[in-house]
Amino acid sequence: MAAGFTLALYPWTYNSQFAEDGSWKEQFVEKPHKSPGEEAAMNAAAHKELMGSRNSFPELPMVNYTSQYGIGCFEGLKAFPQKDGSLKLFRPDLNALRFRESMEGLKMPGFPEEKFLAAVREIVKRNENLGFRPEYQNEWEKDNFLHANSIYIRPFSWTEGGIGLNLSSHPYVVIITTPVGSYFDPDASSKAITTDRVRATDHGTGWIKCNANYVIPTLAKKEAMAQGYMEAIFLDYKEQKYIEEGSSCNAFFLLKDGSLVTPALENRILNGINRRSVMQLAKDEGVKVEERRISIDEVLSEAVECFVTGTAAGVSYIESVTHQGKTAVFNNGKIGEFTANMLHTLKGIQYGAEKDRHGWMFEV
CATH class of the missing domain: 3.30.470.10 (Aminotransferase class 4, branched-chain amino acid transferase, N-terminal domain)
Structure with a gap:
């Protein structure tokens, strides 16, 4: 592989x-x-x-x-x-x-x-x-x-x-x-921890897929890995309260009320293509999808599943998120039913095993 x-x-x-x-x-x-x-x-x-x-x-x-x-x-x-x-x-x-x-x-x-x-x-x-x-x-x-x-x-x-x-x-x-092959090792730990580093600010280049945007995320990810985590999660630069992105991926949270939340772009977050695709696939399933601010406190108390998306990451589940010593474990540390469904559907479309209902696949 x-x-x-x-x-x-x-x-x-x-x-x-x-x-x-x-x-x-x-x-x-x-x-x-x-x-x-x-x-x-x-x-x-x-x-x-x-x-x-x-x-x-x-x-x-x-x-x-x-x-x-x-x-x-x-x-x-x-x-x-x-x-x-x-x-x-x-x-x-x-x-x-x-x-x-x-x-x-x-x-x-x-x-x-x-x-x-x-x-x-x-x-x-x-x-x-x-x-x-x-x-x-x-x-x-x-x-x-x-x-x-x-x-x-x-x-x-x-x-x-x-x-x-x-x-x-x-x-x-x-x-x-x-x-x-797989960007994240599917057989390894998938724990995440918040970082106090700042990825992007208003009126900056957060929305651009530019080289400089990946310096701070790389530092944050390596620091997280040194502590035994797979991923670093960025919070907003003003209050250090609201979830923004992972080190190189968009974040999603399935809440107890059945809604799926991903942080609003607000000119700081990269408009991921897998992000948009998962949002559409969730809507196809009748799930309420919200692009809005979501605080780390809401994630710790209300999220039942968490996953990240990106070209490299695909759909990768996060087993837990730790913030200032508090840890929320999702679905007993295993991939959740909804996350698994999104993974199965998106990858199935990409590899031709599922029907491409939205015309996303282009012939070479």
Whole structure:
């Protein structure tokens, strides 16, 4: 099974730069490679050297506004192997929209959505033609695809060369792909703890999927893990009272009254695509879904199930939340019926085992 994230980049990559005439100059680049079987049989040193050659982009400037000041954004989406042998993308139109809006939010030219979709499809297709893709396994269905593999697609922006504080007028867009498995270990602890670190403030970049937003969450998550927890939960920056996000995912709470609550975006929380999808699936089940402020005290007293969503996380249950020495354990520390249903339905749609009623899956 593939690890959560790996640097085993597939051979074909994509890059494009915004030119003086307002066009995007695109190219696909084929990196050094052998057959998938030959690469799997390589010793560790040889494989590391090969992956290093793929993770080299000499056409991109090293000293620039991204490397020096974090002026950059990225996306994450997946191509899923289907029961019929094909590959399909999950809601890439929303990733394309969010990527353009993120770039524009950083005051750089936005990458056109139609180019995003075309480039993502083409890079997956070119790598598939070389044999670089996972194959559907029926056994994945036994645990709701918790151990299933897919193709992770990472588009990101990179600025032109620069050393002083500045914005980007001629950004690059790069797209790479890599095999990916479960982000959270489905067999490990899934405890969460609140952090007093602040992820985002009003009038900031919380709503943008930008590089800098992941510095503080990474620190918070590593601090939580050092204490024996899987996840860190952020509270609002003003009162340290209301739930906002996990370290890299949106949070959901099923309450005793049967309603499903997720924090309102309020220009600080990332508008997750799996977040929106789960909200729709819950409504399909007749569940009352609320986007609103939810305090940590309400979670500790009223929540019966808790889970997080994200491209990497999928739907991952949280067994408990700890805040200032108080701990709420949900469903005796086991995945709840509602969470399991959301996991089964969402993953089933993504892997083609459930009917795609909303037209979320796109052909490669």
